[in-house]
Amino acid sequence: MSSDDKVLEEDQPDQEPLTGTVLAVQANFYWVRLHQKSLPKSLLLCTRRTRLKKIGQRVMVGDRVLIEEPDWNGDRGAISQVLQRQSELDRPPIANVDQILLVFALASPTIEPYQLSRFLVKAESTGLAVSLALSKSDLVSQDEQQGWKERLAEWGYQPIFISVRQKSGLDELKQYLNNKITVASGPSGVGKSSLINQIIPSVDLRVNAVSGKLEKGRHTTRHVELFELPTGGLLADTPGFNQPDLFCLPQELAQYFPEIRQKLAGKSCQFSDCLHRDEPGCAVRGDWERYEHYLDFLEDAIAYEIQVHQQTDPDEALKLKSKGKGTQFEPRLEAKKYRRESRKNQQQSLRKLDIEKLMKSEEDE
Numbered sequence: 001m002s003s004d005d006k007v008l009e010e011d012q013p014d015q016e017p018l019t020g021t022v023l024a025v026q027a028n029f030y031w032v033r034l035h036q037k038s039l040p041k042s043l044l045l046c047t048r049r050t051r052l053k054k055i056g057q058r059v060m061v062g063d064r065v066l067i068e069e070p071d072w073n074g075d076r077g078a079i080s081q082v083l084q085r086q087s088e089l090d091r092p093p094i095a096n097v098d099q100i101l102l103v104f105a106l107a108s109p110t111i112e113p114y115q116l117s118r119f120l121v122k123a124e125s126t127g128l129a130v131s132l133a134l135s136k137s138d139l140v141s142q143d144e145q146q147g148w149k150e151r152l153a154e155w156g157y158q159p160i161f162i163s164v165r166q167k168s169g170l171d172e173l174k175q176y177l178n179n180k181i182t183v184a185s186g187p188s189g190v191g192k193s194s195l196i197n198q199i200i201p202s203v204d205l206r207v208n209a210v211s212g213k214l215e216k217g218r219h220t221t222r223h224v225e226l227f228e229l230p231t232g233g234l235l236a237d238t239p240g241f242n243q244p245d246l247f248c249l250p251q252e253l254a255q256y257f258p259e260i261r262q263k264l265a266g267k268s269c270q271f272s273d274c275l276h277r278d279e280p281g282c283a284v285r286g287d288w289e290r291y292e293h294y295l296d297f298l299e300d301a302i303a304y305e306i307q308v309h310q311q312t313d314p315d316e317a318l319k320l321k322s323k324g325k326g327t328q329f330e331p332r333l334e335a336k337k338y339r340r341e342s343r344k345n346q347q348q349s350l351r352k353l354d355i356e357k358l359m360k361s362e363e364d365e
């Protein structure tokens, strides 16, 4: 993390520095949406200053950055500094994510409670806020929706019911995404792509803006991109997968269950290192739905801990351990707001850019 504030004062004594958010990384280029209003352009294709390369400063999607030497005619700029990250996700690699949105379908495929629980725990392990959208609500009855609502309330969640087909629940969802950076995740086939296409009509445009050579690159390195909601807010999609790995330590697991957090807020277990299995005076063990899931995930966590301890190289063990904790998060300092400007014109000019040529000039640098 660089905190080189001098750049600010020396280079732009009287001017407010240009800042922006990195929406996508392509080869050595960064698409940056500028925060300030009333600029000639609001989306620039940027390189990273050599100084940042030298100090090994990585630029991630989601990073808030300082931009120097904007070339308003060429739609280009240079990233001179990465502002302090509020959070950093590993997979997908995105900085400053505010929340995770899990999408599960009410039907086709039907919700598998154990799988849902696993996704929820995995999401909670990032330390970010977690929400749940239940899709394809057009396929099930009101009663069934009510059933899930009550059941999930016991788990500590208030799902948003949506249907892309009937266009219902989408306003509520957009409200939730407003002015936040959100990562969407969920199993395959739940309708995530349909949902994103519905709420962000320009998505296809952006995808098409990628030229041939870069398109090929997407298959080797996973392409991560933040899509902009028309009303403000950024959304990243993750590919559908069915059984997320849980890398967490036994002592941490309980805090990833909202209902356990709630139980422990009221009273505590007799032993401070209680794993809530058969210890006397346990405040968690009992007749609640996900207790079986907890015990099951605990087995994984214990196996994982043994694996960590078996690492001979202490550095290696440390690395694994911190990976198991999900990602460490710094406290959130402030919630930055983004300003959106008309994107259409910018998009047009973006597509005109010859990215391959730019890539070449970058290599020659």
Ligand SMILES: Nc1nc2c(ncn2[C@@H]2O[C@H](COP(=O)(O)OP(=O)(O)OP(=O)(O)O)[C@@H](O)[C@H]2O)c(=O)[nH]1
Pocket (backbone or CB within 6 Å): 135, 136, 137, 138, 139, 162, 163, 164, 165, 166, 187, 188, 189, 190, 191, 192, 193, 194, 195, 239, 240
């Ligand atoms: N009935 C109903 N079907 C939907 C709805 N949304 C999506 N579908 C259907 O669900 C299927 C899967 O949709 P996708 O959007 O491709 O799902 P996905 O989650 O992106 O799938 P992956 O690409 O595998 O991750 C498609 O046949 C959609 O037509 C909905 O609201 N209602």
Ligand SMILES: [Zn+2]
Pocket (backbone or CB within 6 Å): 269, 274, 275, 276, 277, 279, 281, 282, 283, 284, 285
């Ligand atoms: Zn206990």
